[in-house]
Amino acid sequence: MDVIIEQYFDLDIIRDNFSVVLDGFEQTLLLSGIAGALSLTWGLILALLRQLPGKAMAPVRAVTIAYIDAFRGIPLLLIMLLVSGGFGALAADGTLPESIGIPRWFGKPDPFWYGVIAITITYGAYMAEVYRAGIEAVPGGQMEAARSLGMSHRESMRYVIVPQAVRKVIPPLLNDFIALMKDTSLVSVLGFVEVVQAGRDIQSETFNSSALTLGAIFFLIFTIPLARMVDYMIARQQRRVGRGGGPVAEPAPAGAAGTGQTGGPV
Protein backbone atom coordinates (compact mmCIF):
# COMPACT_ATOMS: atom_id res chain seq x y z
CA MET A 1 0.00 0.00 0.00
CA ASP A 2 2.75 2.38 0.94
CA VAL A 3 4.41 1.62 -2.35
CA ILE A 4 1.29 2.66 -4.20
CA ILE A 5 0.91 5.86 -2.23
CA GLU A 6 4.56 6.69 -2.77
CA GLN A 7 4.27 6.01 -6.51
CA TYR A 8 1.36 8.40 -6.99
CA PHE A 9 1.41 10.77 -4.05
CA ASP A 10 5.06 11.37 -3.17
CA LEU A 11 4.86 14.77 -1.51
CA ASP A 12 8.59 15.44 -1.90
CA ILE A 13 8.41 14.95 -5.63
CA ILE A 14 5.25 17.01 -5.85
CA ARG A 15 6.87 19.85 -3.88
CA ASP A 16 10.14 19.78 -5.83
CA ASN A 17 8.40 19.82 -9.20
CA PHE A 18 5.39 21.96 -8.40
CA SER A 19 6.49 25.00 -10.37
CA VAL A 20 7.47 22.93 -13.43
CA VAL A 21 4.09 21.23 -13.53
CA LEU A 22 2.35 24.53 -12.90
CA ASP A 23 4.24 26.08 -15.81
CA GLY A 24 3.06 23.18 -17.94
CA PHE A 25 -0.49 23.72 -16.81
CA GLU A 26 -0.25 27.38 -17.74
CA GLN A 27 0.53 26.28 -21.28
CA THR A 28 -2.46 23.92 -21.13
CA LEU A 29 -4.71 26.79 -20.12
CA LEU A 30 -3.32 29.02 -22.84
CA LEU A 31 -3.85 26.32 -25.45
CA SER A 32 -7.37 25.68 -24.17
CA GLY A 33 -8.27 29.35 -24.14
CA ILE A 34 -7.05 30.15 -27.64
CA ALA A 35 -8.21 26.91 -29.25
CA GLY A 36 -11.51 27.12 -27.35
CA ALA A 37 -12.27 30.65 -28.55
CA LEU A 38 -11.34 29.79 -32.13
CA SER A 39 -13.40 26.57 -32.06
CA LEU A 40 -16.46 28.43 -30.76
CA THR A 41 -16.16 30.96 -33.58
CA TRP A 42 -15.40 28.46 -36.32
CA GLY A 43 -18.21 26.19 -35.13
CA LEU A 44 -20.73 29.04 -35.34
CA ILE A 45 -19.53 29.97 -38.82
CA LEU A 46 -19.93 26.35 -39.94
CA ALA A 47 -23.40 26.11 -38.40
CA LEU A 48 -24.51 29.30 -40.18
CA LEU A 49 -23.10 28.12 -43.51
CA ARG A 50 -25.02 24.91 -43.05
CA GLN A 51 -28.28 26.85 -42.56
CA LEU A 52 -28.00 29.11 -45.61
CA PRO A 53 -31.32 28.98 -47.48
CA GLY A 54 -32.12 28.53 -51.14
CA LYS A 55 -31.04 26.41 -54.08
CA ALA A 56 -28.03 28.56 -54.90
CA MET A 57 -26.46 27.78 -51.53
CA ALA A 58 -26.86 24.01 -51.85
CA PRO A 59 -23.16 23.47 -52.72
CA VAL A 60 -22.09 25.50 -49.69
CA ARG A 61 -24.35 23.43 -47.47
CA ALA A 62 -23.04 20.19 -48.98
CA VAL A 63 -19.39 21.14 -48.50
CA THR A 64 -20.07 22.23 -44.92
CA ILE A 65 -21.85 18.99 -44.09
CA ALA A 66 -19.01 16.98 -45.66
CA TYR A 67 -16.47 18.92 -43.57
CA ILE A 68 -18.39 18.36 -40.35
CA ASP A 69 -18.88 14.65 -41.06
CA ALA A 70 -15.21 14.19 -41.91
CA PHE A 71 -13.64 15.95 -38.97
CA ARG A 72 -16.03 14.55 -36.40
CA GLY A 73 -14.98 11.12 -37.56
CA ILE A 74 -11.20 11.44 -37.49
CA PRO A 75 -9.19 11.21 -34.25
CA LEU A 76 -7.78 14.53 -33.11
CA LEU A 77 -4.34 12.96 -32.68
CA LEU A 78 -4.32 12.01 -36.35
CA ILE A 79 -5.32 15.55 -37.37
CA MET A 80 -2.50 16.94 -35.23
CA LEU A 81 0.02 14.71 -36.97
CA LEU A 82 -1.40 15.63 -40.38
CA VAL A 83 -1.20 19.34 -39.59
CA SER A 84 2.25 19.38 -38.00
CA GLY A 85 3.98 17.07 -40.48
CA GLY A 86 2.11 18.40 -43.49
CA PHE A 87 2.47 22.11 -42.78
CA GLY A 88 6.16 21.78 -42.04
CA ALA A 89 6.81 19.87 -45.27
CA LEU A 90 4.75 22.32 -47.34
CA ALA A 91 6.72 25.21 -45.88
CA ALA A 92 9.99 23.44 -46.62
CA ASP A 93 9.25 23.12 -50.35
CA GLY A 94 7.80 26.62 -50.54
CA THR A 95 4.13 25.74 -51.12
CA LEU A 96 3.22 27.53 -47.91
CA PRO A 97 4.99 30.68 -46.76
CA GLU A 98 7.17 29.91 -43.78
CA SER A 99 5.18 32.20 -41.48
CA ILE A 100 2.16 29.95 -41.98
CA GLY A 101 3.82 26.56 -42.53
CA ILE A 102 5.97 26.95 -39.44
CA PRO A 103 3.91 29.35 -37.31
CA ARG A 104 5.72 30.99 -34.41
CA TRP A 105 3.16 33.69 -33.70
CA PHE A 106 3.27 35.69 -30.47
CA GLY A 107 6.47 33.97 -29.36
CA LYS A 108 4.86 30.55 -29.18
CA PRO A 109 6.61 27.61 -30.87
CA ASP A 110 5.14 25.92 -33.95
CA PRO A 111 3.85 22.77 -32.16
CA PHE A 112 1.69 25.05 -30.02
CA TRP A 113 0.05 26.51 -33.14
CA TYR A 114 -0.22 23.15 -34.90
CA GLY A 115 -2.14 22.04 -31.83
CA VAL A 116 -4.38 25.10 -31.92
CA ILE A 117 -5.11 24.58 -35.63
CA ALA A 118 -5.83 20.86 -35.26
CA ILE A 119 -8.06 21.39 -32.22
CA THR A 120 -9.98 24.18 -33.99
CA ILE A 121 -10.50 22.03 -37.09
CA THR A 122 -11.87 19.16 -35.03
CA TYR A 123 -13.76 20.94 -32.27
CA GLY A 124 -15.18 23.45 -34.76
CA ALA A 125 -16.95 20.49 -36.35
CA TYR A 126 -18.25 19.23 -32.99
CA MET A 127 -19.44 22.64 -31.93
CA ALA A 128 -21.10 23.30 -35.29
CA GLU A 129 -23.39 20.39 -34.52
CA VAL A 130 -24.16 21.81 -31.09
CA TYR A 131 -25.02 25.20 -32.57
CA ARG A 132 -27.15 23.52 -35.20
CA ALA A 133 -29.16 21.76 -32.53
CA GLY A 134 -29.67 25.14 -30.87
CA ILE A 135 -30.72 26.86 -34.09
CA GLU A 136 -33.16 24.07 -34.89
CA ALA A 137 -34.60 24.27 -31.38
CA VAL A 138 -35.74 27.85 -32.00
CA PRO A 139 -39.41 27.59 -33.07
CA GLY A 140 -40.04 28.13 -36.80
CA GLY A 141 -42.43 30.96 -35.96
CA GLN A 142 -39.48 33.10 -34.88
CA MET A 143 -37.95 33.10 -38.34
CA GLU A 144 -41.37 33.70 -39.89
CA ALA A 145 -42.08 36.63 -37.61
CA ALA A 146 -38.71 38.18 -38.39
CA ARG A 147 -39.11 37.62 -42.13
CA SER A 148 -42.68 38.92 -42.11
CA LEU A 149 -41.32 42.19 -40.69
CA GLY A 150 -39.11 42.49 -43.76
CA MET A 151 -35.87 41.34 -42.17
CA SER A 152 -33.53 39.36 -44.45
CA HIS A 153 -32.43 35.82 -43.63
CA ARG A 154 -29.15 37.23 -42.41
CA GLU A 155 -30.71 39.88 -40.19
CA SER A 156 -33.17 37.34 -38.83
CA MET A 157 -30.35 34.97 -37.94
CA ARG A 158 -28.25 37.69 -36.39
CA TYR A 159 -30.85 39.45 -34.28
CA VAL A 160 -33.47 36.80 -33.63
CA ILE A 161 -32.36 33.19 -34.14
CA VAL A 162 -28.70 33.03 -33.10
CA PRO A 163 -29.08 34.94 -29.81
CA GLN A 164 -31.79 32.50 -28.74
CA ALA A 165 -29.90 29.47 -30.06
CA VAL A 166 -26.67 30.37 -28.27
CA ARG A 167 -28.46 30.70 -24.95
CA LYS A 168 -29.87 27.22 -25.37
CA VAL A 169 -26.51 25.63 -26.17
CA ILE A 170 -24.19 27.23 -23.62
CA PRO A 171 -24.26 24.11 -21.40
CA PRO A 172 -23.38 21.62 -24.16
CA LEU A 173 -20.74 24.02 -25.47
CA LEU A 174 -19.16 24.13 -22.03
CA ASN A 175 -19.18 20.34 -22.00
CA ASP A 176 -17.33 20.38 -25.29
CA PHE A 177 -14.90 22.87 -23.83
CA ILE A 178 -14.12 20.52 -20.95
CA ALA A 179 -13.37 17.78 -23.48
CA LEU A 180 -11.27 20.20 -25.51
CA MET A 181 -9.26 21.18 -22.47
CA LYS A 182 -8.40 17.56 -21.77
CA ASP A 183 -7.56 16.92 -25.41
CA THR A 184 -4.93 19.66 -25.42
CA SER A 185 -2.68 17.05 -23.79
CA LEU A 186 -2.35 15.44 -27.23
CA VAL A 187 -0.10 18.33 -28.26
CA SER A 188 2.58 16.64 -26.15
CA VAL A 189 3.17 14.20 -29.02
CA LEU A 190 4.26 17.15 -31.17
CA GLY A 191 6.99 17.94 -28.65
CA PHE A 192 5.26 20.78 -26.87
CA VAL A 193 5.64 20.79 -23.11
CA GLU A 194 2.26 21.28 -21.49
CA VAL A 195 1.17 19.77 -18.21
CA VAL A 196 1.11 16.12 -19.30
CA GLN A 197 4.47 16.29 -21.04
CA ALA A 198 5.95 18.09 -18.02
CA GLY A 199 4.70 15.28 -15.79
CA ARG A 200 6.01 12.61 -18.13
CA ASP A 201 9.47 14.18 -18.19
CA ILE A 202 9.58 14.07 -14.40
CA GLN A 203 8.18 10.53 -14.42
CA SER A 204 10.97 9.30 -16.64
CA GLU A 205 13.63 11.02 -14.53
CA THR A 206 12.35 9.85 -11.14
CA PHE A 207 10.46 6.65 -11.98
CA ASN A 208 7.66 8.17 -9.92
CA SER A 209 4.23 9.29 -11.17
CA SER A 210 3.38 11.91 -8.58
CA ALA A 211 4.03 14.82 -10.93
CA LEU A 212 1.39 13.41 -13.27
CA THR A 213 -0.97 13.11 -10.31
CA LEU A 214 -0.37 16.78 -9.65
CA GLY A 215 -1.23 17.52 -13.28
CA ALA A 216 -4.45 15.54 -12.89
CA ILE A 217 -5.32 17.59 -9.82
CA PHE A 218 -4.78 20.82 -11.75
CA PHE A 219 -7.21 19.58 -14.39
CA LEU A 220 -9.82 18.69 -11.80
CA ILE A 221 -9.59 22.13 -10.23
CA PHE A 222 -10.92 23.49 -13.51
CA THR A 223 -13.08 20.72 -14.89
CA ILE A 224 -15.16 19.90 -11.79
CA PRO A 225 -16.44 23.47 -11.26
CA LEU A 226 -17.11 23.73 -15.01
CA ALA A 227 -19.09 20.50 -14.97
CA ARG A 228 -21.04 21.70 -11.90
CA MET A 229 -21.79 24.95 -13.68
CA VAL A 230 -23.13 23.03 -16.67
CA ASP A 231 -25.41 20.99 -14.39
CA TYR A 232 -26.63 24.14 -12.70
CA MET A 233 -27.39 25.88 -15.99
CA ILE A 234 -29.23 22.87 -17.36
CA ALA A 235 -31.30 22.60 -14.19
CA ARG A 236 -32.14 26.30 -14.39
CA GLN A 237 -33.16 26.01 -18.03
CA GLN A 238 -35.41 23.07 -17.21
CA ARG A 239 -37.04 25.01 -14.41
CA ARG A 240 -37.77 27.80 -16.86
CA VAL A 241 -39.29 25.41 -19.36
CA GLY A 242 -41.29 23.84 -16.54
CA ARG A 243 -42.75 27.23 -15.73
CA GLY A 244 -43.80 27.50 -19.36
CA GLY A 245 -41.76 30.43 -20.59
CA GLY A 246 -44.46 31.89 -22.80
CA PRO A 247 -45.20 30.75 -26.31
CA VAL A 248 -41.59 29.82 -26.93
CA ALA A 249 -42.01 26.52 -25.15
CA GLU A 250 -45.18 25.69 -27.04
CA PRO A 251 -45.23 23.60 -30.19
CA ALA A 252 -46.09 25.28 -33.47
CA PRO A 253 -49.76 25.15 -34.42
CA ALA A 254 -50.72 22.18 -36.52
CA GLY A 255 -52.74 22.41 -39.67
CA ALA A 256 -52.51 23.16 -43.34
CA ALA A 257 -50.38 26.20 -42.69
CA GLY A 258 -47.35 23.94 -42.31
CA THR A 259 -44.41 24.82 -40.15
CA GLY A 260 -42.82 27.22 -42.58
CA GLN A 261 -39.56 25.29 -42.29
CA THR A 262 -39.97 23.88 -45.77
CA GLY A 263 -38.11 25.68 -48.56
CA GLY A 264 -39.75 28.80 -49.89
CA PRO A 265 -38.52 32.33 -49.39
CA VAL A 266 -38.92 32.17 -45.60
Place this chain on the structure above:
Amino acid sequence: MADAVLQLEGVEKRFGALEVLRGIDLDIAKGEVVCVLGPSGSGKSTLLRCINLLEPPNGGRILLEGNEITAGRGKNPLGVDYVRRRVGMVFQQFNLFPHKSAMENVALAQQTVLGRGQKEAREKAAGLLERVGLGDKLNEYPDRLSGGQQQRVAIARALAMDPHVMLFDEVTSALDPELIKEVLDVMRELADEGMTMIVVTHEMGFARDVGDRVVFMDQGVVVEQGPARQVIENPKEERTKRFLGLVLEH
Protein backbone atom coordinates in the same frame (compact mmCIF):
# COMPACT_ATOMS: atom_id res chain seq x y z
CA MET B 1 -61.61 47.67 -58.79
CA ALA B 2 -59.96 51.03 -59.14
CA ASP B 3 -58.71 51.53 -55.62
CA ALA B 4 -57.84 47.91 -54.92
CA VAL B 5 -54.90 47.50 -52.56
CA LEU B 6 -54.71 43.79 -53.17
CA GLN B 7 -55.87 41.79 -56.16
CA LEU B 8 -55.74 38.00 -56.14
CA GLU B 9 -56.31 36.26 -59.44
CA GLY B 10 -56.64 32.50 -59.49
CA VAL B 11 -54.17 31.96 -56.65
CA GLU B 12 -53.20 28.31 -56.21
CA LYS B 13 -51.07 26.60 -53.59
CA ARG B 14 -50.10 22.96 -53.31
CA PHE B 15 -48.15 21.11 -50.66
CA GLY B 16 -47.04 18.05 -52.57
CA ALA B 17 -50.20 16.34 -53.79
CA LEU B 18 -52.39 18.35 -51.43
CA GLU B 19 -54.16 21.26 -53.13
CA VAL B 20 -54.71 23.81 -50.39
CA LEU B 21 -55.77 26.75 -52.53
CA ARG B 22 -57.60 26.02 -55.78
CA GLY B 23 -57.93 29.30 -57.60
CA ILE B 24 -58.75 32.18 -55.27
CA ASP B 25 -60.01 35.45 -56.79
CA LEU B 26 -60.30 38.32 -54.37
CA ASP B 27 -60.03 42.11 -54.50
CA ILE B 28 -59.44 44.11 -51.36
CA ALA B 29 -60.17 47.84 -51.42
CA LYS B 30 -58.27 50.44 -49.48
CA GLY B 31 -59.56 50.69 -45.92
CA GLU B 32 -61.65 47.57 -46.26
CA VAL B 33 -61.87 45.00 -43.46
CA VAL B 34 -62.32 41.54 -44.91
CA CYS B 35 -62.99 38.66 -42.53
CA VAL B 36 -62.22 35.18 -43.80
CA LEU B 37 -64.22 32.36 -42.27
CA GLY B 38 -64.17 28.65 -42.87
CA PRO B 39 -63.55 25.27 -41.32
CA SER B 40 -60.02 24.28 -40.39
CA GLY B 41 -58.06 23.04 -43.36
CA SER B 42 -60.05 25.25 -45.73
CA GLY B 43 -56.89 27.19 -46.70
CA LYS B 44 -57.58 30.44 -44.82
CA SER B 45 -54.17 30.65 -43.15
CA THR B 46 -52.38 29.54 -46.30
CA LEU B 47 -54.14 32.34 -48.17
CA LEU B 48 -52.68 34.92 -45.78
CA ARG B 49 -49.26 33.31 -45.97
CA CYS B 50 -49.38 33.45 -49.75
CA ILE B 51 -50.22 37.15 -49.69
CA ASN B 52 -47.02 38.04 -47.86
CA LEU B 53 -45.12 35.31 -49.70
CA LEU B 54 -44.24 33.27 -46.61
CA GLU B 55 -45.62 30.56 -48.87
CA PRO B 56 -45.06 31.38 -52.55
CA PRO B 57 -48.18 30.54 -54.58
CA ASN B 58 -47.89 27.82 -57.22
CA GLY B 59 -50.23 29.56 -59.62
CA GLY B 60 -52.20 32.71 -60.26
CA ARG B 61 -51.21 36.31 -59.63
CA ILE B 62 -51.19 38.65 -56.68
CA LEU B 63 -51.05 42.42 -57.23
CA LEU B 64 -50.17 44.74 -54.40
CA GLU B 65 -51.20 48.33 -55.14
CA GLY B 66 -51.20 47.48 -58.82
CA ASN B 67 -47.77 45.83 -58.88
CA GLU B 68 -47.52 42.12 -59.44
CA ILE B 69 -45.62 40.47 -56.60
CA THR B 70 -45.82 36.90 -57.84
CA ALA B 71 -44.20 37.18 -61.24
CA GLY B 72 -42.19 34.09 -62.07
CA ARG B 73 -42.72 32.25 -58.80
CA GLY B 74 -39.85 33.04 -56.46
CA LYS B 75 -38.35 35.49 -58.96
CA ASN B 76 -40.51 38.39 -57.93
CA PRO B 77 -38.82 41.45 -59.47
CA LEU B 78 -39.85 43.60 -56.51
CA GLY B 79 -38.51 41.11 -53.98
CA VAL B 80 -40.15 39.66 -50.91
CA ASP B 81 -38.93 42.58 -48.86
CA TYR B 82 -41.01 44.97 -50.98
CA VAL B 83 -44.07 42.98 -50.04
CA ARG B 84 -43.27 42.51 -46.39
CA ARG B 85 -42.54 46.15 -45.78
CA ARG B 86 -46.04 46.95 -46.95
CA VAL B 87 -47.91 43.98 -45.53
CA GLY B 88 -47.88 43.40 -41.77
CA MET B 89 -48.76 40.05 -40.27
CA VAL B 90 -49.88 38.94 -36.83
CA PHE B 91 -49.74 35.24 -35.95
CA GLN B 92 -51.85 32.90 -33.87
CA GLN B 93 -48.86 32.08 -31.65
CA PHE B 94 -47.73 35.72 -31.27
CA ASN B 95 -44.12 34.80 -32.12
CA LEU B 96 -42.66 37.60 -30.04
CA PHE B 97 -38.88 37.54 -29.71
CA PRO B 98 -38.47 36.10 -26.19
CA HIS B 99 -35.01 37.55 -25.63
CA LYS B 100 -36.17 41.10 -26.25
CA SER B 101 -38.39 43.41 -24.22
CA ALA B 102 -41.74 44.63 -25.54
CA MET B 103 -40.09 47.87 -26.60
CA GLU B 104 -37.21 46.07 -28.33
CA ASN B 105 -39.63 43.74 -30.10
CA VAL B 106 -41.36 46.73 -31.65
CA ALA B 107 -38.16 48.68 -32.34
CA LEU B 108 -35.94 45.95 -33.84
CA ALA B 109 -37.20 45.77 -37.43
CA GLN B 110 -37.65 49.54 -37.58
CA GLN B 111 -33.92 49.84 -37.07
CA THR B 112 -32.72 46.92 -39.20
CA VAL B 113 -35.23 47.17 -42.06
CA LEU B 114 -36.30 50.81 -42.19
CA GLY B 115 -32.98 52.19 -40.97
CA ARG B 116 -34.54 54.32 -38.27
CA GLY B 117 -32.26 55.50 -35.50
CA GLN B 118 -32.59 53.92 -32.08
CA LYS B 119 -34.17 57.00 -30.55
CA GLU B 120 -36.76 57.36 -33.28
CA ALA B 121 -37.54 53.63 -33.28
CA ARG B 122 -37.98 53.57 -29.53
CA GLU B 123 -40.19 56.64 -29.50
CA LYS B 124 -42.37 55.11 -32.17
CA ALA B 125 -42.42 51.80 -30.25
CA ALA B 126 -43.41 53.53 -27.02
CA GLY B 127 -46.20 55.39 -28.82
CA LEU B 128 -47.58 52.23 -30.40
CA LEU B 129 -47.41 50.23 -27.17
CA GLU B 130 -49.24 53.09 -25.48
CA ARG B 131 -51.86 52.90 -28.19
CA VAL B 132 -52.46 49.16 -27.64
CA GLY B 133 -52.75 49.80 -23.91
CA LEU B 134 -49.31 48.62 -22.84
CA GLY B 135 -47.65 51.92 -22.03
CA ASP B 136 -46.70 50.53 -18.62
CA LYS B 137 -45.09 47.35 -20.00
CA LEU B 138 -42.41 48.81 -22.26
CA ASN B 139 -39.54 47.00 -20.59
CA GLU B 140 -41.26 43.71 -19.78
CA TYR B 141 -40.11 40.53 -21.49
CA PRO B 142 -42.67 38.37 -23.29
CA ASP B 143 -42.65 35.62 -20.65
CA ARG B 144 -43.88 38.17 -18.12
CA LEU B 145 -46.86 39.16 -20.29
CA SER B 146 -50.23 37.44 -20.65
CA GLY B 147 -51.25 36.01 -24.01
CA GLY B 148 -53.46 38.99 -24.72
CA GLN B 149 -50.69 41.41 -23.86
CA GLN B 150 -48.23 39.50 -26.01
CA GLN B 151 -50.60 39.57 -28.93
CA ARG B 152 -51.05 43.33 -28.55
CA VAL B 153 -47.26 43.75 -28.59
CA ALA B 154 -47.24 41.67 -31.78
CA ILE B 155 -49.81 43.99 -33.34
CA ALA B 156 -47.75 47.03 -32.33
CA ARG B 157 -44.67 45.35 -33.80
CA ALA B 158 -46.38 44.91 -37.16
CA LEU B 159 -47.80 48.46 -37.10
CA ALA B 160 -44.35 49.90 -36.44
CA MET B 161 -43.43 49.15 -40.04
CA ASP B 162 -46.23 51.45 -41.29
CA PRO B 163 -47.88 48.67 -43.29
CA HIS B 164 -50.46 49.41 -45.95
CA VAL B 165 -52.27 46.15 -45.25
CA MET B 166 -52.48 44.08 -42.07
CA LEU B 167 -53.02 40.31 -42.05
CA PHE B 168 -54.40 38.66 -38.90
CA ASP B 169 -54.09 34.88 -38.75
CA GLU B 170 -56.46 33.55 -36.07
CA VAL B 171 -54.88 35.93 -33.62
CA THR B 172 -57.28 35.14 -30.77
CA SER B 173 -57.39 31.37 -31.18
CA ALA B 174 -54.55 30.70 -28.73
CA LEU B 175 -55.95 33.06 -26.09
CA ASP B 176 -57.95 32.35 -22.96
CA PRO B 177 -61.53 33.58 -23.42
CA GLU B 178 -61.16 36.51 -21.03
CA LEU B 179 -58.17 37.85 -22.98
CA ILE B 180 -59.81 37.81 -26.40
CA LYS B 181 -61.69 41.08 -26.02
CA GLU B 182 -58.64 43.24 -25.35
CA VAL B 183 -57.08 42.05 -28.61
CA LEU B 184 -60.28 42.44 -30.62
CA ASP B 185 -60.72 45.95 -29.23
CA VAL B 186 -57.32 46.94 -30.59
CA MET B 187 -58.25 45.49 -33.97
CA ARG B 188 -61.58 47.28 -33.94
CA GLU B 189 -59.84 50.60 -33.32
CA LEU B 190 -57.44 49.88 -36.12
CA ALA B 191 -60.36 49.19 -38.45
CA ASP B 192 -62.03 52.43 -37.38
CA GLU B 193 -58.87 54.32 -38.27
CA GLY B 194 -59.13 53.04 -41.82
CA MET B 195 -56.49 50.28 -41.90
CA THR B 196 -56.92 47.75 -44.68
CA MET B 197 -57.23 44.41 -42.92
CA ILE B 198 -57.65 40.76 -43.80
CA VAL B 199 -58.74 38.87 -40.73
CA VAL B 200 -58.88 35.08 -40.53
CA THR B 201 -61.02 34.46 -37.51
CA HIS B 202 -63.57 32.31 -35.72
CA GLU B 203 -64.97 35.32 -33.87
CA MET B 204 -68.37 35.66 -35.56
CA GLY B 205 -69.32 38.71 -33.55
CA PHE B 206 -66.19 40.55 -34.64
CA ALA B 207 -66.69 39.51 -38.25
CA ARG B 208 -70.30 40.69 -38.23
CA ASP B 209 -69.73 44.00 -36.46
CA VAL B 210 -66.32 45.07 -37.72
CA GLY B 211 -65.99 43.31 -41.04
CA ASP B 212 -67.06 45.17 -44.17
CA ARG B 213 -67.11 41.93 -46.02
CA VAL B 214 -67.04 38.28 -45.11
CA VAL B 215 -65.41 35.65 -47.29
CA PHE B 216 -66.36 32.06 -46.59
CA MET B 217 -63.81 29.48 -47.72
CA ASP B 218 -63.97 25.72 -47.85
CA GLN B 219 -61.62 23.19 -49.43
CA GLY B 220 -59.42 25.80 -51.01
CA VAL B 221 -62.08 27.85 -52.78
CA VAL B 222 -64.20 30.89 -51.94
CA VAL B 223 -67.68 29.48 -51.47
CA GLU B 224 -69.49 32.71 -50.75
CA GLN B 225 -68.73 36.35 -50.04
CA GLY B 226 -70.66 39.49 -49.40
CA PRO B 227 -71.44 42.18 -46.85
CA ALA B 228 -70.54 40.83 -43.42
CA ARG B 229 -73.94 40.97 -41.82
CA GLN B 230 -75.67 39.46 -44.83
CA VAL B 231 -73.34 36.46 -45.14
CA ILE B 232 -73.44 35.66 -41.45
CA GLU B 233 -77.16 36.20 -40.91
CA ASN B 234 -78.49 35.11 -44.32
CA PRO B 235 -75.95 32.86 -46.03
CA LYS B 236 -76.98 31.71 -49.50
CA GLU B 237 -74.81 28.64 -49.89
CA GLU B 238 -75.59 25.36 -48.21
CA ARG B 239 -71.99 24.86 -47.02
CA THR B 240 -71.91 28.30 -45.43
CA LYS B 241 -75.18 27.62 -43.65
CA ARG B 242 -73.92 24.32 -42.33
CA PHE B 243 -70.66 25.84 -41.07
CA LEU B 244 -72.35 28.82 -39.45
CA GLY B 245 -74.93 26.52 -37.92
CA LEU B 246 -72.20 24.50 -36.25
CA VAL B 247 -70.30 27.56 -35.09
CA LEU B 248 -73.23 29.61 -33.84
CA GLU B 249 -74.85 26.71 -31.98
CA HIS B 250 -72.72 27.29 -28.94
